[in-house]
Amino acid sequence: MAGDQNRERDRAHTHDDERTRRADVRDTYDRIATHFASTREYAWPEVEAFVETHATDVDTGVGLDLGCGNCRHAELFEAHLESVIGLDVSRGLLETGRKRALERDFDVELIQGDAASLPLAADAVDVAVYVATLHHLPTRAARRASLDDLARVLAPDGRALVSAWSTAHDRFDETEGFDTTVEWILPGGEPVDRFYHIYAPDEFEADLTDSDLELLEWELSSGNCYATVAGAETNDEPRFEDR
Amino acid sequence: MKESLLDILCCPLDKHDLELEDAEYDDEEVVSGTLVCTECGEEYPIEDGIPNLLPPDMREETPA
Numbered sequence: 001m002a003g004d005q006n007r008e009r010d011r012a013h014t015h016d017d018e019r020t021r022r023a024d025v026r027d028t029y030d031r032i033a034t035h036f037a038s039t040r041e042y043a044w045p046e047v048e049a050f051v052e053t054h055a056t057d058v059d060t061g062v063g064l065d066l067g068c069g070n071c072r073h074a075e076l077f078e079a080h081l082e083s084v085i086g087l088d089v090s091r092g093l094l095e096t097g098r099k100r101a102l103e104r105d106f107d108v109e110l111i112q113g114d115a116a117s118l119p120l121a122a123d124a125v126d127v128a129v130y131v132a133t134l135h136h137l138p139t140r141a142a143r144r145a146s147l148d149d150l151a152r153v154l155a156p157d158g159r160a161l162v163s164a165w166s167t168a169h170d171r172f173d174e175t176e177g178f179d180t181t182v183e184w185i186l187p188g189g190e191p192v193d194r195f196y197h198i199y200a201p202d203e204f205e206a207d208l209t210d211s212d213l214e215l216l217e218w219e220l221s222s223g224n225c226y227a228t229v230a231g232a233e234t235n236d237e238p239r240f241e242d243r
Numbered sequence: 244m245k246e247s248l249l250d251i252l253c254c255p256l257d258k259h260d261l262e263l264e265d266a267e268y269d270d271e272e273v274v275s276g277t278l279v280c281t282e283c284g285e286e287y288p289i290e291d292g293i294p295n296l297l298p299p300d301m302r303e304e305t306p307a
Binding site: 019020022023026062085089094098110111113114117118119121122124125152 | 244245248250251252253254255256258287290292293294295296297298300301303
């Protein structure tokens, strides 16, 4: 009995530590937001190709840029979808997204949120990009929770592109997945550490396969893993027990 | 945020619907207000037009 209580308490502590570490990622990007966004001018070609393939026949749909940063990928959606959501943990980055949307005259609904506990309804999203964000979540549990939550909000016939940095990149010698920090150098020369989990390609594939997402295809490109996935069939009953 | 966004927003903790309270508008935009979970009662602020739907323990400002 006491053992159970201890385990409960340990679990609660682990949970708190993890949330704190996820909040650390928020603080890091708040700190570097303006400079970071200024170096993220252009959409990635892999994302452009995904949007061209999967966002063209859903005019009435909802698009989600998960980990939107300055909304350069939300901007790609805007021509194809009825509404576009940009979600990021960092308020500072969301402000750079708002500025870009004003300057370039595109519509995006901005939400501050956590990729591992999405504030979006089940099956609400038709097309999503989750690019260069998953690898900032500090634990495997959080990364898995995030993939499962993406499966929940993505419609069963919806599609998402998930990318993460991988050991296949030239700068890494490792072959196993590992945790590290990568410095961001602010204009004054001040370094700011950013947490990364660098995925081994087979680890990325395994995490996607084990998640509630349906893995359709994946590839390596420019040192990143890219997966095209579909949402989960909604099995659980809507929780309307209070009505 | 636009009020229509409420159709697809939910509480990040228990995924139940949210209700908008104390809203202030600028044209169609909700510029401030509070989103309240209809199940757990947790409150999420809308700050200068952007809803802060971080789980509460990720929301607190870190001392500078």
